Amino acid sequence: MAKPSPGVVALRKVVDDVYEEARLASLRGEPVGWSSSKFPCELAAAFGLHVVYPENQAAGIAANRNGEMLCQAAEDLGYDNDICGYARISLAYAAGYRVGRKFDPVTKEFIINPASGKPLKGEDGKPIIDETTGKPKKDPKTQTPYEELVNIFDIEKIEDEEEREFRLKALKPIRQNRMPKPDFVLCCNNICNCMTKWYENIARMANIPLVMIDIPYNNDVDVDDSKVRYVRAQFDAAIKQLEKISGRKFDEKKFEEACKNANRTAQAWLKVCDYLQYKPAPMSGFDLFNHMADVVTARARVDAAEAFELLAKDLEENVKTGTSTLPFPEKKRVMFEGIPCWPKLPALFKPLKENGINVTAVVYAPAFGFVYNNLDEMAKAYYKAPNSVSIEQGVAWREGICRANKVDGVLVHYNRSCKPWSGYMAEMQRRFTKDLGVPCAGFDGDQADPRNFNEAQYVTRVQGLMEAMEANDAVKEA
């Protein structure tokens, strides 16, 4: 595996620091908030409050293959299977559910799942076959214990200290399992209205304050003054709530600093996104998906701005040297519409690799590049989220990115979790083909719940898209 570039290393550190600082703050008894990804983080930063992001956490839990377990836990609490998978995972986590490693209570040894692990390879690099089973042997170093659902609130009630500590240690060792409990929640529904109910439920469940910024769906392309006034007034109300939560006064200097950092991060992030315009691209589109979590987690911090500037430099270097983070030659370029199926990333990537398809356009990525010069512009910037703008604006954004990033086709994820996003995609597909002359293919899946993804269907849709892109080229050449 290629060594991560300096920008990637710096971003990993920034995100780790955000979570570790929040965890330590929580242990010290300081309030820690849970925030929706497009809540104006600059407001909380003005109070020096620690904030973490359940959407990123849910994506991480799903990528660690525990999405189904926590989605099911939420369903068992009474939340419908039709609710967004991120919300279900987060609600289950808020109710205390965690994934733990199974162990033998007598020996305290973890019970290894024989189905886990990678094949053991010989000196020739080939898998070693077990003579009795005729199947490849497993490398014991890569094998992991069985997993089970546990509840942290029950564990915390265990009186025996040794037993309690051991059970805490038996939690699956992933960062997402260590996210501190919330003392307040910050919700902005510019992303979707599921968010509102999700955060209201957490606030009620944990009996904590909810700071809500309501940004209604905008039918117009522009954001008029009345809308700006509506949001600005809510910023004022949020500031008053945050003063109570933090026990501090609004610090204008800290706020300005946070805005400066957020703008610097946004500009560096947009630069990173723009590198996908190069042909061949100096990075894999899947890297862009991963870095989105970094923008969400830390965009108002100076170290995030610096790390993204470093990442932009890495990509500039890749362009100069003709290298790329894409681990195969780029034959075709597509826009990937929607959020990836995090539990199925290898399955998602494999057919793209086999066909030489790189993802060079993602509407969701530049949507995190909030750039503004004053509070009115900040209010306007937060109005512009993919799910809260009119279809005309949505089509214009996407077609602009498709043209600039030179795509040959569009791959649409009909994401069962994200209904506000998936609902208008059939009409968008029609417009992309009409306006851009590129083929589109859609597949059914889910960003967090693996039960809604069918690998065989996905593979055939990618093959179909590849054939349609090649046929399109043949027509153009003729």
Ligand code: SF4
């Ligand atoms: S925008 Fe979609 S994926 Fe995100 S929280 Fe809302 S429903 Fe879930």
